[in-house]
Amino acid sequence: MRPRLCLAAARAAGADPRDALPAAAALEMVHAFSLVHDDLPALDDDDERRGQPTSHVRFGEAVAVLVGDALLNGALRLVAEGLDAPAEVRLAVTSELARGVAGMIDGQYLDVTADGLPDERELIRIHRLKTGALIEASVVCGALVARAEPGPFRAYGAELGLLFQIVDDILDEGSDGEPSYVNTLGMERARTLAEESRARADELLAAIPGDTAELAGLTQMVATRTA
DSSP: OHHHHHHHHHHHTTSOGGGGHHHHHHHHHHHHHHHHHHTSTTTTOOSEETTEEOHHHHHOHHHHHHHHHHHHHHHHHHHHHHOOSOHHHHHHHHHHHHHHHHHHHHHHHHHHTOOSSOOHHHHHHHHHHHTHHHHHHHHHHHHHHTTOOOHHHHHHHHHHHHHHHHHHHHHHTOOTTSOOHHHHHOHHHHHHHHHHHHHHHHHHHHTSOSOOHHHHHHHHHHHHOOO
C-alpha cells in the first residue's frame, strides 16, 4: 500500500508516477525493515509473517538484525542514487524517509515502554507515530517528487495513517495486554473513531488539487478492508 500511495500522490500532484518508482520502492524497503525488526524476540517475538517463517526464525537473530539494517540503508541509497531528480528533490525525499523512520521508532518506543493500557489521547499519539509516520511519508514523498507543496498531502497522509491503525485494531478485535483501540476503548468507540477518521481523511483529500481518484480508492480500501 505504501508504494501505491507514493505513486498515487505523485500522479495527483501532476507528475508521471514512474518518476516516483525509486521513492516508492524505498518506502517498501523501509516498511520491510520495520517488520523484520518488529518480529524479533526483543519486540513482538513473532514466528510467522504472511504465512512464512520470520527472518529470525529462518536465519537467526543476528542475520535478521543485519537484514533490517541493510534494507534501511538500501532504501536511502536507492533514493540518493536512483531517483532521477535534482539534488534538492533527492535530499527532500531522503529527509522525508528519515522523518518517517524516526516517527516509527518513537512510536515503537512509546508502545514498548507503556505502563498498562494508554488512554485514548496517548493511544492516538502512539499510532500517529508508530504506524502513521511512514504512511504520511509515503504520500509526502510522491508530492515531493512532483515538486508540489507537501502540506496538504502531509495532512491527508497523517489522517490516513491513523485510520489504517484503527481499522487494523478493529479487525484484530483486540489482543490481551497490547495497546489497541478495541482493548482500551471498546469496539463501539473504535468503530466511531474509524468513521470520524475516514470523514477527516476524505475532507483533507478533497483539499488536494489534481487527479486524486487513486488516492480516494486507497482511502476506501483502508477504511473497508476485511484483512
